[in-house]
Amino acid sequence: MNDQSTPDPTMTRIVEAVQLGPSGDPTRARDLLTALWDEIGPTGDALHRCTLAHHLADLQDTAAAELVWDERALAAVADLTDDRAQRYDRTLQVRGFLPSLHLNLADVHRRLGDTTRARAHLGTARDLVASLPADQYGDLIRSGIQHVDQALATGSTERLGSHPG
The missing domain is CATH 1.20.58 (Methane Monooxygenase Hydroxylase; Chain G, domain 1)
Known part of the structure; x- marks a missing residue:
């Protein structure tokens, strides 16, 4: 993240969970992200939903399950504004x-x-x-x-x- 202007604890949790995947614990990453999705909900903050769904797609065991999360990420980005993204990172x-x-x-x-x-x-x-x-x-x-x-x-x-x- 570059030039963060507003701390975002949910994004911090998402990033921490995502980092578990490449470090060898993709199941734990998937479980944490799924729990976060349940907290955020399908109408929660668009940046959170888009980021989480985008990364959660990569952690699925089947292409069909991955598709569901990729579609959720695309749907969430439709609700995302530059202003919202830039409150997290001014460069986004x-x-x-x-x-x-x-x-x-x-x-x-x-x-x-x-x-x-x-x-x-x-x-x-x-x-x-x-x-x-x-x-x-x-x-x-x-x-x-x-x-x-x-x-x-x-x-x-x-x-x-x-x-x-």
Whole structure:
């Protein structure tokens, strides 16, 4: 987080739970995030819902369960404003969330065999990626778009070696 202006205990809890996944305890991360989702609720703070659902999708055991959380993240971002995001981190802009959200939906639809929806979300991600800077995050999303595009071209429904975005 850069230049935080308002402490956000819920975001702190989300970040702490998310960090458990890569450190080797994805089940605990999923349990903590699911409990946080239950606290926040489907109409709670949009930044919390979007962030939590985006990360919780990655911790699911099946593509079908992942899709549910990816769709929740996209629905939540529709309620998110730049003002709200920037109260947490002055550098955040909602449009910066969108390429990743659509990339994740493209990938999960691809893995579920729904190439029509996968291509639609991939096209949206590709259109929106221009709004991302040429930095590590932007490069990650651009690379993810290429990997999902290649997987679609070969007809693969396998999980990619790394998370697309």
